Amino acid sequence: MAVQARIAVLPPQRRDLVLHEVNLLPGPYEVVVQQQAFGVCHSQLDRIFDDNRTTPMVLGHESTGTVAAVGSRVTYVQPGDPVVVTWIPRTPLQGRRPAPTAVALSDGQIATTHNTFTWGTHALVDEQYVVKTAADLSPDLGAIIGCALMTGAGAVMNTAAVRAGQSVAVWGTGGVGLCAVAAASILGAAPIIAVDIDDDKLKLARHFGATDVVNASAVDPVEAILDRTPHADGTRGVDIGLDCTGLGANIPISLAAVRPGVRGAGIRGGADILVGIPRVPFQLDSFDLLNGEKSLIGCVGGSCDPVRDFATFTAWVADGRFDASALVTGRYRLDDLDKAVDDLHAGRVGGRAVVEL
Structure with a gap:
């Protein structure tokens, strides 16, 4: 069954979005979701500001809503089920690779996407990109769980496996970084040092559990972190760094704030988790990495299992440990998406910016 929808399309070689009326007809493994709210992720800016695009695109990859229609081979959900949309596949080991969405526009063009899209009244996605949820899930949580919360909190919980008492530095306190700060606090890390160049964002980081804040435009952030993290073995630096900036030039800086190991004592250095996505090559201080026996670890989507981890994040909100509404600092209508x-x-x-429908 086709579903009429209004979706945002990014024309080739333009940076403004155009709203299109379309009919979304799910393929055999696809689901149409009538949306309640969706997040606006910083990663989508890379596509918007890519002047080399030659075809229309549809954007977005986190939302919450209700299943409106399903394809003939979908068994996981049915119309009426409440779901969240994400960009990490739910069942990647079951033999079928999820297909990227393509949408036929009324002018005959085909709008493509990397994997999913959510910027519209409805989303058409492969069923592997939807996760069933409770009917009373708050729109704020549903709009951020599929990317911001998954990526930031997942990096702390899964990739870094942060333990109580470990010291953590989070570089970049936008939506993803704030989720990383919150997860570190929930897991009992201490101290939790938030680093940014915006005092308002650092103030918000304290709300989510940062014990210390560092404005990198005012002081040397590495020295500020080293001063706050002395260890009994004589080293200084955090056990875990999480670089959420997406800036390649910042990676050697965040790595420098990670504690080194102790040669001869079998103590390895700490780890720097690469959470933000640098779009250009970057250089590292190989001596710092090697001599300090530090680790630089890549992380995609918080190393999450969506079904398992979304249930954990929902429990954090239910018992008051995570304030989803406080993360939403910009609210918009679909017509105000630009x-x-x-x-x-x-x-x-x-x-996080959220569009409410």
Whole structure:
């Protein structure tokens, strides 16, 4: 069954979005989701500001809503089920690779996407990108769980496997970084040092559990972190760094703030988790990495298992450990989506921008 929808399309070689009326007909393994809210992620700016695009694109990869239609071979959900949409496949080991979505536009063009899209009244996605949830899931949580919370909190919980008492530094306190701060606090890390160049974002980081904040535009952030993290073995630095900046030039800096190991004592250095995605090559201080026996670890989507980890995140909200609504610092309508993108690009969104439908 086809579903009429209004979706945002990014034309080739343009940076403004155009709203299209389309009919979404699910393929055999696809699901149409009538959306309640969706997040606006910083990673989508890379596609918007890519002037080499030659085809229309549909964007977005985290949302919450209700299943409106399903394809003939979908068995996981049925119409009426509440779900969240994410970009990490739910069942990647079951033999079928999820297919990227393509949408036929009324002018005959085909709009493509990397894997999913959510910027519209409805989303058409492979069924592996939806996760069933409770009917009373808050729109704020549903709009951020599929990317911001998964990526930031997952990096702490899964990739770094942070333990109580470990010291953590989070570099970049946008939506993803704030989720990393919150997860570190929930897991009992101490101290938790948030690093940014925006005092308002650092203030918000304290709300989510940061014990210390460092404005990297005012002081040397590495020295500030080293001063706050002395260890009994004589080393200084955090056990775990999480670089959420997406800036290649910042990676050797965040790595320098990680504690080194102790040669002869069998004590390895700490780890720096690469959470943000640098879009250009970067250089490292190989001596710092090697001599300090440190680790630089890549992380995609918080190393998450969506079904398992979304249940954990939902429990954090239910018992008051995570404040999903406080992460949403910009609220928009679908007609104002370009403004949400502009605000995000200009740094005017402290946490996460969400479009409510």
